[in-house]
Amino acid sequence: MATQVQYARLGGPEVLEVVDVPDPVAPAGGVVVAVRAAGINPIDGKLRSGVRPSPPITGPRVPGSDAAGVVVATGDGVDGWHAGDEVVVRNARGAYTTHLVADASQLVRKPGPVSWEQAAAIGVPVGTAHQALISLGVGPGTTLLIHGGSGSVGRAAIQLARRLGARVVATASPANHERLRELGAHPVAYGPGLVDRLRAAAPGGYDRILDAAGTDEALEASFELVDDRHRIGTIVAGPRAAELGILAWGGGNPVPMTPAELALRDDAYPLALDLIAAGEFEVDVARTFPLREAAEAARLVEGGHPGGKVLLLP
Ligand SMILES: NC(=O)c1ccc[n+]([C@@H]2O[C@H](COP(=O)([O-])OP(=O)(O)OC[C@H]3O[C@@H](n4cnc5c(N)ncnc54)[C@H](OP(=O)(O)O)[C@@H]3O)[C@@H](O)[C@H]2O)c1
Missing domain, CATH: 3.40.50.720 (NAD(P)-binding Rossmann-like Domain)
Known part of the structure; x- marks a missing residue:
């Protein structure tokens, strides 16, 4: 089974639930990544609380756009990526999970010296x-x-x-x-x-x-x-x-x-990964939490003064 954090109605951190779901299957052109770290961003709470408008909720939503982990399955037609590859997922959809489905085009290779926390903190x-x-x-x-x-x-x-x-x-x-x-x-x-x-x-x-x-x-x-x-x-x-x-x-x-602006955001992944690997860029991690404490992690970020990056370690 996979485990994910989700919500089915708008509200404070208390609407976040931790649930077990069947292991996802890699779709054609995509992969399943076993998430090692997921970054929490203020936008996650703004969307969940409704401060930032989003389409009506029609089913459970898994928050999170920043994740890093290990490829565990590849779908048909995936070239160049294999089980065991250590990756950062660009623009992840639903990063608060143990197993994340992503398109192969979203993957960026994680250099060895970059930690999981650093990798999930850059997106x-x-x-x-x-x-x-x-x-x-x-x-x-x-x-x-x-x-x-x-x-x-x-x-x-x-x-x-x-x-x-x-x-x-x-x-x-x-x-x-x-x-x-x-x-x-x-x-x-x-x-x-x-x-x-x-x-x-x-x-x-x-x-x-x-x-x-x-x-x-x-x-x-x-x-x-x-x-x-x-x-x-x-x-x-x-x-x-x-x-x-x-x-x-x-x-x-x-x-x-x-x-062009979106492309600049994408350019930042290899730029930051290389700088971190070279010891020329620092990520300040304030605190990490297990998935089951996602609500507490969200409260820390939404308090407005987290003092650095807050991450979930599934
Ligand atoms: N447009 C985008 O694409 C985009 C992307 C990323 C983030 N954002 C937004 O940018 C903001 C910052 O994101 P982040 O990830 O850096 O947040 P963060 O890590 O949670 O940090 C919050 C920051 O806000 C400061 N702050 C809190 N209250 C303040 C006040 N009254 N006056 C001035 N500063 C105050 C904090 O300073 P102290 O802790 O030192 O008090 C801290 O520097 C958030 O609103 C986020 O949603 C937008």
């Missing part, structure tokens, strides 16, 4: 960070502000922006400041007085702003610091982006991402 966060930085035009000499710098997206964005040659100021709770300094950012606490602290942190001003917090405070501070709103991009306040005149990628933006 949504690193893909988003990489795409947003490139779409914003961050490069050598850019002074970049990241709102939400201590989140999984923010920590990835700090490291990737530094590699691009940018100077980075990032907002976070004080408890996370030391870690953000180690990652290469100048940390600033959000909250009252934010704009003054941000001005002091970059007296020459900001060239680009990445909003991974989505709060009114972050957006209003951004408008005080940068005049050209096309230099501000959000991954959270998508529904308000057009009215505010800022860039947005996903995050509830009614305008879908372009094929």
Whole structure:
């Protein structure tokens, strides 16, 4: 039997159920992956609670888009992948499971030195960070502000922006400041007085702003610091982006991402895997949970301050 986490109605973490289901069979062109780690992302809870609209529920839904594991079965017509291959599944559908069905085209080979937790942590966060930085035009000499710098997206964005040659100021709770300094950012606490602290942190001003917090405070501070709103991009306040005149990628933006933006997200998998394997990119794991504790794991993420990546280890 396989085990999966699912929900059949919208609601808080308590609607998550852990159920046994028959082992899936690899479809033509696809594989079954025995999941070793699945990343929890804030979007999983937004979809489950209904904060982010989705089509009506017609059957149990298994959350999760980030998984890494071992191929255990291949379907007809699968070339180049075999049982025993260690993989990351791009854009997984239903990652909170012991056995995940994926199309062969979704597989990326996991280098040996990369842990299961690291491999399952890169998809949504690193893909988003990489795409947003490139779409914003961050490069050598850019002074970049990241709102939400201590989140999984923010920590990835700090490291990737530094590699691009940018100077980075990032907002976070004080408890996370030391870690953000180690990652290469100048940390600033959000909250009252934010704009003054941000001005002091970059007296020459900001060239680009990445909003991974989505709060009114972050957006209003951004408008005080940068005049050209096309230099501000959000991954959270998508529904308000057009009215505010800022860039947005996903995050509830009614305008879908372009094929080029989606391709940038896919490019991040091999990029991050190679950097992690070379010891040049770090993933901060806050906590791991077994599948049966998925509701507790979801509560940690949905509290808004997980302190790093939260993963399920089936
Ligand atoms: N558009 C997309 O494609 C896309 C992709 C990935 C993520 N997202 C969204 O981006 C956001 C961040 O994702 P994540 O995975 O990085 O989240 P995460 O790891 O759960 O981190 C949450 C972050 O929010 C910060 N935060 C909490 N309350 C805040 C406040 N009042 N003001 C400013 N910052 C605050 C936390 O800072 P402290 O803990 O330091 O307080 C932390 O940095 C989520 O809303 C997520 O849904 C969008």
